[in-house]
Amino acid sequence: KAGVTQTPRYLIKTRGQQVTLSCSPISGHRSVSWYQQTPGQGLQFLFEYFSETQRNKGNFPGRFSGRQFSNSRSEMNVSTLELGDSALYLCASSGGTPDNSPLHFGNGTRLTVT
Amino acid sequence: GESVGLHLPTLSVQEGDNSIINCAYSNSASDYFIWYKQESGKGPQFIIDIRSNMDKRQGQRVTVLLNKTVKHLSLQIAATQPGDSAVYFCAENSSPGGSYIPTFGRGTSLIVHP
Numbered sequence: 001k002a003g004v005t006q007t008p009r010y011l012i013k014t015r016g017q018q019v020t021l022s023c024s025p026i027s028g029h030r031s032v033s034w035y036q037q038t039p040g041q042g043l044q045f046l047f048e049y050f051s052e053t054q055r056n057k058g059n060f061p062g063r064f065s066g067r068q069f070s071n072s073r074s075e076m077n078v079s080t081l082e083l084g085d086s087a088l089y090l091c092a093s094s095g096g097t098p099d100n101s102p103l104h105f106g107n108g109t110r111l112t113v114t
Numbered sequence: 115g116e117s118v119g120l121h122l123p124t125l126s127v128q129e130g131d132n133s134i135i136n137c138a139y140s141n142s143a144s145d146y147f148i149w150y151k152q153e154s155g156k157g158p159q160f161i162i163d164i165r166s167n168m169d170k171r172q173g174q175r176v177t178v179l180l181n182k183t184v185k186h187l188s189l190q191i192a193a194t195q196p197g198d199s200a201v202y203f204c205a206e207n208s209s210p211g212g213s214y215i216p217t218f219g220r221g222t223s224l225i226v227h228p
Contacts (some may be wrong), residue, residue, distance in 0.1 A: 042220045045217075048215060056215050078198060088220030090158070101146065102160045102163055103160070103214055103216065105158050105159070107157045
């Protein structure tokens, strides 16, 4: 079974631009979560989607948004990029029910904002 | 807010030794705990999990111990190998709305010397 796939692996953007990251979950997984990982803050939860609906949201500004499609694939968008948005963005999928944990992570998208 | 933390940021061991990585959690309502391993350039990989109705669970060369009285979690790796070198995260899960959204600790870097 293929794992979680994230594209692209690397991105370099300029302040003020916007970016879209893509995630394909494990087949059959209905929940997709997004995390931001930085050396200073560790793994921070962004949001979770389940059956095309945002089910949980972390404490990030509205510049961070996401969506999920009917095939469970997900995208996240960051608008008006800031230098502090430079990070590894990780997507994780799971069955999405309490008995269907844990999370399975992709290898991330490394975003650098200059 | 409540958080999950690790006692030691870096652990160095010799190949063949047993390794113990510790984690303290503060949310007494947490009922599901997971250990992840993250190798350089990759996303976190699930190692082992344990639910709060257990105090010990064993996998292949790994054992997780849960002490709910003192809110402490540990990961024991037997006969540590160079391939075990990675950052290890513990995570606790809460379940708002029927979904498990884990909170991750800051991580411990395990270095295995051949």
